[in-house]
Amino acid sequence: MKNVSGTIRERRTVRRFSDVPLQQEVIVSLLNEAAGLYEAEGTPQWRCLYFGTPGSREELAESMMAKVNESNLGKLLPAKMKGLLKKQITATPAHIIFIAEAAETQQQRDVNYAAVCSIMQNVQLLGWEQGLGMLWYSDPLILSESFYELIGWREGEKFAGMLEIGCFDKAPRGRKRTPAERKWTIIGEDNSQLADAAPFSAYNVLRLLNEAVWAPNDGMREPWRFIYVTGDKTGAAGNLLFSDEAPSLPFLLVVAAEETDPHKQNEDYAAVCSLIQNFQLLARSEGWHLRRRIPKWVYDRKQCESFGLRPLERIVAVLESGEYKHYSNSGFSSPTVKITIN
Incomplete structure (x- = not known):
């Protein structure tokens, strides 16, 4: 591209x-x-x-x-x-x-x-x-x-x-998008000061998310939310750190709101997937190594709630810095x- x-x-x-x-x-x-x-x-x-x-x-x-x-x-x-x-x-x-x-x-x-x-x-x-x-x-x-x-x-x-x-x-004509920082939560320390040294710092992740939010979504519902995890001060990532599926810190959870209407629910999931794809393309254009996964633990409601997941929300993907298992x-x-x- x-x-x-x-x-x-x-x-x-x-x-x-x-x-x-x-x-x-x-x-x-x-x-x-x-x-x-x-x-x-x-x-x-x-x-x-x-x-x-x-x-x-x-x-x-x-x-x-x-x-x-x-x-x-x-x-x-x-x-x-x-x-x-x-x-x-x-x-x-x-x-x-x-x-x-x-x-x-x-x-x-x-x-x-x-x-x-x-x-x-x-x-x-x-x-x-x-x-x-x-x-x-x-x-x-x-x-x-x-x-x-x-x-x-x-x-x-x-x-x-x-x-x-x-x-x-x-x-x-285009319609405005809500800035990503309005849908953003950090668990752990804010590492924004590492902007120059770490591509996957809060500063750089937010910078790319503010471009990635220009994703197609019906009625401009913008059904996404972002949870950026840098550490385990709250204990949220504790269990994962001892798991084979544990992501490397820091990592980003991309969350979708779940409508009660099945059709809208599918549309919103698709919109969030489009946003994630935008983010990956942007990251690749800047030379980042990025992993995109849907690990089994995202289906454990208690584990997800430990990261602040709300009712009628689900984790669509886990994104982390590092080599990915390439699939094409x-x-x-x-x-x-x-x-x-x-």
Whole structure:
């Protein structure tokens, strides 16, 4: 990525696309590069489906409109309005549907979903640099039986969303983000004075977080919070320090608020994953070595509460300075990644 900081801040959600056609090779290249930029511990499994021809977009539109037509709202909408909705789908040059594959454990399900959401953010950033706008769409209203049949839905899979992609004439205005320090807690001593000596000091972490918060999130809910741990004065990290999964000090816990509505809960988790991906890209651009993990202890509620986790919150990732166990799923020949061209 040429200008990570600028691209993250400048990227906008685009809802109106021009009729400039897109080449399939461009989309596949974007997907490969986006997958290659994702780095975290674990082996995520995900797949995506690309709809880029007039025929495939027509089929997709029919499946997306099926539930709308059957709903009470759909029955009230005039035929002309429904026709316009369908036309908007078929006229969009490209659609990519992203799916996190099924897994036996909650930890692996989270690994899969975090990866696919992060890769979707990478696609948006890389596409923006090439003059492509995108809309991340995940409304459950499109999840009809015919839609599931079209995408070959398998039990236990999780729909992460669809990226609608195309060229555009004018970028929408951006909206302000809440500074990261307003959602920031330190456990232990403040090591901000180590700004020059330690990339992962509080000063530098906050500096990058204030850029990373320019992540997509529906309705500007900004569902994230940050807990920066530098020591064990409160006893919060005590048990972890004797564990094989203990992160090295200092470390950053990135937390997501959990809405009671399942759809909003998934959207918020995806938004936090996008923020974390922004942070990783920014850190890499400055030469940091960063580890991103979802260790088993984050599923221990008592352990999480010792770090000040509140009700209806969960830890999405643990970030720490140091060498990471590199994972790259670039190249769709990987058995854990699948793309279907429609």
